[in-house]
Amino acid sequence: MTEYGRGPGSEPWHPEDPLYGDGGWEGQQAHVGHQPAYGGQQQHQYPQQPQQEYGDWGQGQAQQYDPQYQGYDPQQYVDQGQQQYVQQNHQNHQNQHDPQNLQNQQNVQNPQAYHEGYQEGGWDGAGTHAQVPYAADPGDPYGQQAVAYGAEQPDFYGTPDAYPPPEPPARRRTEPEPAASDVDPEAEQKPDWDPGPDQGEHAFFAGDAAEDDADDDEPEGRGNRRGRGGKGGNGSKGTKTKKSRNGVACLVVVLVFVGGIGGVGYFGYHFYKNRYGSAPDYAGNGTSQSVNVEVPKGAGGADIGRLLKDAGVVKSVDAFVSAFTSNPEGDSIQAGAYILKKEMSAKSAVAMLLDPSSQANVVVKPGQRNIEVYKVIDEKLALSSGTTKKVAEKEYKTLGLPSWANSNSDIKDPLEGFLFPGTYPAAKGMKPEAVLKAMVAHADDVYKKYDLEAKAKAFKLDSPLQVITVASLVQAEGKTADDYRKMAEVVYNRLDRANPETYGFLQFDSTFNYLKSESKIHISESEINRNKDPYNTYTNKGLPPGPIGNPGEVAMKATLNPTDDGWYYFVATDGVSKTEFAKTHVEFQKLKDKFNESSGN
Incomplete structure (x- = not known):
C-alpha cells in the first residue's frame, strides 16, 4: 500500500495508520478488486487480463470476463456481493485494531487474492481504496457477524479506546503544537534526524555560540529551557560553561597551529644545517691525552672517521671525511695502529695519520x-x-x-x-x-692458498715446512724477482744428492750467518768447516732444520715456479746486488775470480 496522495507503489501502508484496512470513506465507496466467492462456492480463477488505467472505470469500461459465467443471475450476484460487503465493513473495523489478524486472514483464506490485492490495491481514479473481504473473527468484539442487508450496524468508533473515524486526505489537519506549560524539559529528547553537513557549521566552531544566541532570543515564558545550560538549572552558569568550552577549543587550535609552525621550523633548520652548514668539528691539535687507534686493512675515509669519532679523536664523521677528501694524500693512509690525540680537528687528524712518527x-x-x-x-x-x-x-x-x-x-x-x-x-x-x-x-x-702439501710432493720435499725453508733461502740469497726463480732451481738441483756438481750440499753462506745471528759476507773456509751446526749447509747435506727468515710472497711464488735451465751455482759479482749464475764448476770459478777482483782481494 502507499501513503495518501501518492500513486501506487511498493511502499507498505504502516499498520498504525488509523485508516489501515478501511474499505472506503464512511462505508460509501464501492469495493473494487478481487470478486468474492459466488454462493459460498469455490471461486474460479479468471484469466489474467491486462491491467486497466484507473480512469477507465469512470468511463464505463469494465473488465471482460469469461463467457462461461454469463449465465449467472445478476440480481443474485449483487445480493451476495452486498452481504459480503457488510461482513467486510465489520471486519475492517476489527482490522483497524488488529493489523496482525488482517495479515493472517489474508494469507490463510485466499493467498492468491492477497497477492493480487496487494499488487492491484491503492487509490484508484475515483478515490476508492481497494480491499479484499475477510471473514470476521467471532472472538473479537469488533468483528461482529454479518446481518441482513440494510440493518444498522453498531458504531464502535464512539468507544473511548477506538480510533477516530477516518478522514480523506484532503480533510486532514496537522496536529497542534503542545502548549508551553505542557512541555516537560526533562522528557524532551534530541531529534532523530541529523542536519547533515549542509545544514550548519560544526559544533566545534559554531555550536556553543548558536546555543547562546538561541537562549537570548527565547521568550520569558520558557525560562525552564534556558536553565538547561547548568546542572543546577542556572542559565548563567551554563553560558559560562559553553563559553569556557569554546575558549578551550580555540586554545587547542592555536596550540596546534603554533606547534606545527615550530616543528616545521625546527626540522627545517636542522635540514639546512646538515645539508649546507659545516659539520661539527674540534679546533686545534688536540689535548695532551693520547689514544691508540687501529685502522683495518681496506678501510675508507668514512670507516676511519667512525673509528676516530668513537675514540674521541674527532667530533664528527662528516668533518673527517671532508678533511680526508680535501687532502691529496688522504688515500695513502695505510692500515695499522696510530697514536693520536683526543679532540683534534679533522684536518690535524688526517695530517697525523700521514705522519710515520705517529704510526704505532x-x-x-x-x-x-x-x-x-x-x-x-x-x-x-x-x-x-x-x-x-x-x-x-x-x-x-x-x-x-x-x-x-x-x-x-x-x-x-x-x-x-x-x-x-x-x-x-x-x-x-x-x-x-x-x-x-x-x-x-x-x-x-x-x-x-698455495696447497703446500701437494707442492712438497711435486718437488720431492718431505713436508710443507721444507717448502717454506726453500722460500726463505731464495729470499735471503736472491736480489730480484728474476733471481728468485733461478735461485729456486739451484736449490732443487743441489738437493739431488746424485748430482755431479755438489752431491747434495747447498753450501749457502746465508744459513751459516743465520746460526751465528750475523749477516757477514766474508767467511773463512776454516771457520765454516769447523762448525757442525745443523744449519751449516757446508758441513750438512740437504736443507737446514727450518726456515732462516720470513719469505715474502714474491719469493714464495718463485719457489713454486722455478726455472729449468740447469743452474747449480751463483755469485754476487759486485758483492751487493748483481748476481750471476753458472751451470758448471768451471763457470763458477770464473764468476768467483770476478768477485775477488771487484772486492780487491
Whole structure:
C-alpha cells in the first residue's frame, strides 16, 4: 500500500495508520478488486487480463470476463456481493485494531487474492481504496457477524479506546503544537534526524555560540529551557560553561597551529644545517691525552672517521671525511695502529695519520729474521728487551701455527718463517701475544692458498715446512724477482744428492750467518768447516732444520715456479746486488775470480 496522495507503489501502508484496512470513506465507496466467492462456492480463477488505467472505470469500461459465467443471475450476484460487503465493513473495523489478524486472514483464506490485492490495491481514479473481504473473527468484539442487508450496524468508533473515524486526505489537519506549560524539559529528547553537513557549521566552531544566541532570543515564558545550560538549572552558569568550552577549543587550535609552525621550523633548520652548514668539528691539535687507534686493512675515509669519532679523536664523521677528501694524500693512509690525540680537528687528524712518527705499527720486511722482529715489538709496546722473544719461546704452541710446523727438533725458533711480512698494529698497552698471533694468522692464510702439501710432493720435499725453508733461502740469497726463480732451481738441483756438481750440499753462506745471528759476507773456509751446526749447509747435506727468515710472497711464488735451465751455482759479482749464475764448476770459478777482483782481494 502507499501513503495518501501518492500513486501506487511498493511502499507498505504502516499498520498504525488509523485508516489501515478501511474499505472506503464512511462505508460509501464501492469495493473494487478481487470478486468474492459466488454462493459460498469455490471461486474460479479468471484469466489474467491486462491491467486497466484507473480512469477507465469512470468511463464505463469494465473488465471482460469469461463467457462461461454469463449465465449467472445478476440480481443474485449483487445480493451476495452486498452481504459480503457488510461482513467486510465489520471486519475492517476489527482490522483497524488488529493489523496482525488482517495479515493472517489474508494469507490463510485466499493467498492468491492477497497477492493480487496487494499488487492491484491503492487509490484508484475515483478515490476508492481497494480491499479484499475477510471473514470476521467471532472472538473479537469488533468483528461482529454479518446481518441482513440494510440493518444498522453498531458504531464502535464512539468507544473511548477506538480510533477516530477516518478522514480523506484532503480533510486532514496537522496536529497542534503542545502548549508551553505542557512541555516537560526533562522528557524532551534530541531529534532523530541529523542536519547533515549542509545544514550548519560544526559544533566545534559554531555550536556553543548558536546555543547562546538561541537562549537570548527565547521568550520569558520558557525560562525552564534556558536553565538547561547548568546542572543546577542556572542559565548563567551554563553560558559560562559553553563559553569556557569554546575558549578551550580555540586554545587547542592555536596550540596546534603554533606547534606545527615550530616543528616545521625546527626540522627545517636542522635540514639546512646538515645539508649546507659545516659539520661539527674540534679546533686545534688536540689535548695532551693520547689514544691508540687501529685502522683495518681496506678501510675508507668514512670507516676511519667512525673509528676516530668513537675514540674521541674527532667530533664528527662528516668533518673527517671532508678533511680526508680535501687532502691529496688522504688515500695513502695505510692500515695499522696510530697514536693520536683526543679532540683534534679533522684536518690535524688526517695530517697525523700521514705522519710515520705517529704510526704505532710493526713492519715485517721480506726476509727479515724473527730476532729482529722481536726487538721492534718490544720497542713499540714499551717493553724491556727480550720480552717478546721469551713469550715466543714459551707460548708458540698457542699462537696458531699449522699442524705441520715444528716437525724438526733442531729448529732454533718455531715461529721462524711464520711472522709473515706486512704491517701490524703494535701500540703501547697491547700484549706481545696479540701482535704475534696476528702475524701467524696472516702467514697461515697466505700459505693455505698455495696447497703446500701437494707442492712438497711435486718437488720431492718431505713436508710443507721444507717448502717454506726453500722460500726463505731464495729470499735471503736472491736480489730480484728474476733471481728468485733461478735461485729456486739451484736449490732443487743441489738437493739431488746424485748430482755431479755438489752431491747434495747447498753450501749457502746465508744459513751459516743465520746460526751465528750475523749477516757477514766474508767467511773463512776454516771457520765454516769447523762448525757442525745443523744449519751449516757446508758441513750438512740437504736443507737446514727450518726456515732462516720470513719469505715474502714474491719469493714464495718463485719457489713454486722455478726455472729449468740447469743452474747449480751463483755469485754476487759486485758483492751487493748483481748476481750471476753458472751451470758448471768451471763457470763458477770464473764468476768467483770476478768477485775477488771487484772486492780487491
